[in-house]
Amino acid sequence: MKQIDRRTFLGAGASLAAWSMLPGLGMAQQGSSLRQVRLGVGLKAMSPIVINLVIGEILGYNAAEGFTLNTLALGTNANVQVAVDRGEVDFGVGVPSFGLPVLAQGDWKLARNFYQYTYPYKWDIAVLPDSPVQSYADLKGLRIGVSDFGATDYPVTRNVLRLQGLDPDGDLQWIAVGNGVPAGVALRRQAVDALAYFDTGFGQIEAAGLPFRLLPRPDNLPLVGGQFLQTRVSTLDSHPQWAVGLGRSVSKASTFILENPRAGALAFLRMYPETAPRGASQDAAVEAVLQAISRRIKLYRPPYPDVSMGYIEVSEFRTEAEMTGLQIADYAPFYTNDLIGQIDDYDHEAIRTQARNYT
Incomplete structure (x- = not known):
């Protein structure tokens, strides 16, 4: 497979032109005291695949951190990377299969992954x-x-x-x-x-x-393919609390869903009713979301002992680089775990209680 380099990423930017001209992009809502945050995801349309990234909006987690979230489906992971690098979104979903080739060529300079919201292998x-x-x-x-x-x-x-x-x-x-x-x-x-x-x-x-x-999974299946929250290095340097706020919201949402998946599905459908099967009752729509996320929610917790949710294990990157023949001497520019302690600093039991009582 042809490696995806910086030129390929920049070429993908052309497909963002129509999106970037949308009226009001990145502008604060009139009368709102909450900071407007844009999150780019590599989807063509909203899907339960990103449920733990988005339901913090309806559950009050984003407001508790002082922001409101606008999630933008940008079509592909390459488009998301372009949008993060250009500052057209504040945060994006990072995937190693697209980022590591850029790192190997020495062109990874602007962004950094700071929270792993889904672990391998999916x-x-x-x-x-x-x-x-x-x-x-x-x-x-x-x-x-x-x-x-x-x-x-x-x-x-x-x-x-x-x-x-x-x-x-x-x-x-x-x-x-x-x-x-x-x-x-x-x-x-x-x-x-x-x-x-x-x-x-x-x-x-x-x-x-x-x-x-x-098909049965092979015995030598590698722990690769985690998905991450990323932002520009300049944002981490100047406003680390913004990354902490989003990461904490996602961590709370993940804890909520793990405690009560049905409540998580209901919250998602209240945010995105258009994702429900046409003509389905509420119960049937909730069941459809539950079927979609039942495998994924098992991957919210890290498969590594004694670490908090969101922790990034660099061996995943090394394994994927070796699989694809990439020569990478230093992974430090690609990720950071410096914010995980702050992100995890909340009342987990209060979130689980909220999930149990959600109707």
Whole structure:
């Protein structure tokens, strides 16, 4: 796969032009005393995949930190990176598969990851229930569907299949099939032989009643593919409390969801009612969100002992760099754990009580 360098990131900026001209972008609301914060996510439309990033708005966590959040779906992770670097958003979702190649080329200078909000590993490969494919090795010569070539399921799955002895370019054909239910439909109609996708995406397909079977994960599956909050280094230097505030809101929201997933789903739907299946009752809509997030919420807690939620383990970056043949001597410009202690400084039991009592 061609590495994504700074020039590629800047090229992605052209697709941001229409978004950046939206009226009122980044402007404070009239009469509001809360600071307006823009968060960029690499989605084409809002989805439960980012539930723990957004429900702090309706649960009061953002207001407690002095801000209100405007979440912007920018289409791809590359677009998010461009927007963060240019200061067109205040914060963005960072993914190593797009950032590490830039770091390896010495061009990573403007942004830094400061909170890990989802830990590895979240991807799988699915086939139809009656497919003869039984393992990753059986995929040789087949058509693999991914949601989008700008999404993380594409580069991560390529790297994992490379570890299984397959040539991602010579042994496989890759097809972009869209997000959510359309991806499941592509598999069902056999437009692809297998679907490489992430946990919440499979949950949406499952909720739509489309059958599939997940292939067994290989034993040597690497701990890679975490997702992070990032911002410009200049923001961390001048206003670290802004990053602490967003990180604390996300940590509280994650704690809330872990305590009562149904309450988290209900809060999400109150913020984004348009994401509910058309014609669904409230209970049915909540169940659909629960199915979508059931696999993901297990990844909110770090798989490392004695660390707080949000802690970044540098070995994930090293492993992913080795998988892709990147030579990186210093990871310090890419991340920081300096704010984790402050982010984690809140009454966890009060949040869990709120979740239990939420109606």
